[in-house]
Amino acid sequence: MQSLLQVQWRVTPLKTPRPWLHCPRCDARTPFVSSDKFRVNAQKKCLDAWLVYRCAHCEQSWNFPVLERCPVNGIEPAILHALTENDAALAWRHAFDLTRLGRHSSQIESFAELSVEKQLLSPRDGVATHAEIAIAAPYDCGVRLDKLLASELGLSRSAIERLADGKALSVLPANRRALKQMVRDGQRITIDVRALPFADPSLFTRVSAGPAIPEAPRP
Incomplete structure (x- = not known):
């Protein structure tokens, strides 16, 4: 039995994946690390949001688009709250969206x-x-x-x-x-x-x- x-x-x-991008301050391709923080900008009734990355060598920032010109009333309240509160779990979900991340970087380093x-x-x-x-x-x-x-x-x-x-x-x-x-x-x-x-x-x-x-x- x-x-x-x-x-x-x-x-x-x-660890979250690291996209390799051209860093203007280093003047070279370098790995960028997710800060687990969002930048949010509201204009009238639309909202833009980015996940902020930092160069691993010099801290130069790069903003990974999360929402672009999205009507505020079309965003779930829980998502909006997570964006404004820099929710780490939401940041990780976007950092692991390798399909979208791959549109900005041809080299993504995983661990x-x-x-x-x-x-x-x-x-x-x-x-x-x-x-x-x-x-x-x-x-x-x-x-x-x-x-x-x-x-x-x-x-x-x-x-x-x-x-x-x-x-x-x-x-x-x-x-x-x-x-x-x-x-x-x-x-x-x-x-x-x-x-x-x-x-x-x-x-x-x-x-x-x-x-x-x-x-x-x-x-």
Whole structure:
């Protein structure tokens, strides 16, 4: 009889991506770092908002457009409040909008450092034969799924691949290349614990150190 251990892993990057831009003060292409602060300008009934970046070398500012000539009455009150209060979670959501950021920079630097916050979702009844990991990734963390699993479970990436080849590990949504692709929000990984080279299921729930960033309000 199978006993299922259900856990959630909330995966959060510790740094926001850095676009490389021409810095007029340095007269060179340099990385720009999000300040997590917004600049907001209202004209009549329209509003413009930018996420402020700073050159990593000289503090020269660059404004990343967030809202352009947007009617104030068309902005959700929670979003407007977050903009005026420099809400860090909203700043992170825009800083990880790599599609829009890519319109301004052809080179965006990402970082692999992560916080993985683990939460037990099912009661500990007996010895688990299988574990189901639900991935919550509010931001694009830029790390492959096999690397995340290997790091958190103390295995090599080749061991993770062998588990998948032996049908002891599966990923939903189903994708034959899921392990080699970046971690995605909503993924579910099921692992046959009996196929692991250790007998300690607590690794699935052992919390990694590091701060977690709260979710941003959505429009």
